Amino acid sequence: xxxxxxxxxGALVGAGGAWVAALIAGKAAxxxxxxxxxxxxxxxxxxxxxxxxxxxxxxxxxAVRTTxxxxxxxxxxxxxxxxxxxxxALEVEIRDLLSTFNRRLVxxxxxxEAMKLEATTDLTAKVDLFLKEAQELHWLVDQLQAGAxxxxxxxxxxxxxxxxxxxxxxxxxxx
Numbered sequence: 001x002x003x004x005x006x007x008x009x010g011a012l013v014g015a016g017g018a019w020v021a022a023l024i025a026g027k028a029a030x031x032x033x034x035x036x037x038x039x040x041x042x043x044x045x046x047x048x049x050x051x052x053x054x055x056x057x058x059x060x061x062x063a064v065r066t067t068x069x070x071x072x073x074x075x076x077x078x079x080x081x082x083x084x085x086x087x088x089a090l091e092v093e094i095r096d097l098l099s100t101f102n103r104r105l106v107x108x109x110x111x112x113e114a115m116k117l118e119a120t121t122d123l124t125a126k127v128d129l130f131l132k133e134a135q136e137l138h139w140l141v142d143q144l145q146a147g148a149x150x151x152x153x154x155x156x157x158x159x160x161x162x163x164x165x166x167x168x169x170x171x172x173x174x175x
Contacts, residue, residue: 046175049118053168056111056127060161063104063134068154070097070141094141101138108134123167130160 082090112131116124133156140150 042175046172049175050172052111052115052118053172056108056115057161057165057168059104059108059111060130060134060164063101063108064154064157064161066097066101066104067134067137067141067157070094070101098138098141101141105134105138120167120171123164123171126160126164126167130157130164133157133160 109131112127115127119127133153137150137153137157140153
């Protein structure tokens with residue numbers, strides 16, 4: 001009888017051990033699956049940030065280049081001896097570039113709004129400052145007051161864009 005009891009207890013212990021082992025294996029598999037899902041989600045978020053930041057930065061670089069051309073042309077205009085016809089043609093070209101800059105600025109604001117959804121508070125503040133400076137430079141150039149003031153503003157804008165770029169790079173690496 002004792003042998004039968006030992007056999008039953010042994011079987012129960014074996015079954016209980018197998019059940020505990022299966023439970024532990026199931027928990028470990030679930031933990032592993034959760035970690036993989038979290039890693040995949042984090043990678044997806046990084047990619048979303050990278051795409052949003054890249055779109056903003058590309059548009060910002062294009063806008064900065066456009067303002068540089070406008071500022072250079074409008075600054076050089078009074079320093080050249082141009083005929084009235086040449087001056088009129090140059091003014092038309094400047095207005096076309098300003099129109100291009102206007103479109104880029106509108107697109108830049110849209111991209112900045114998307115960026116703000118993903119960005120840190122510091123980065124958002126820097127982007128807002130960049131947009132404010134870009135708007136001020138646009139006003140200076142639009143008034144054909146390009147002189148040294150516009151050149152200084154363009155330098156500030158370029159520096160701000162470099163700072164935004166660096167902050168984006170750091171934000172992507174940290175995430």
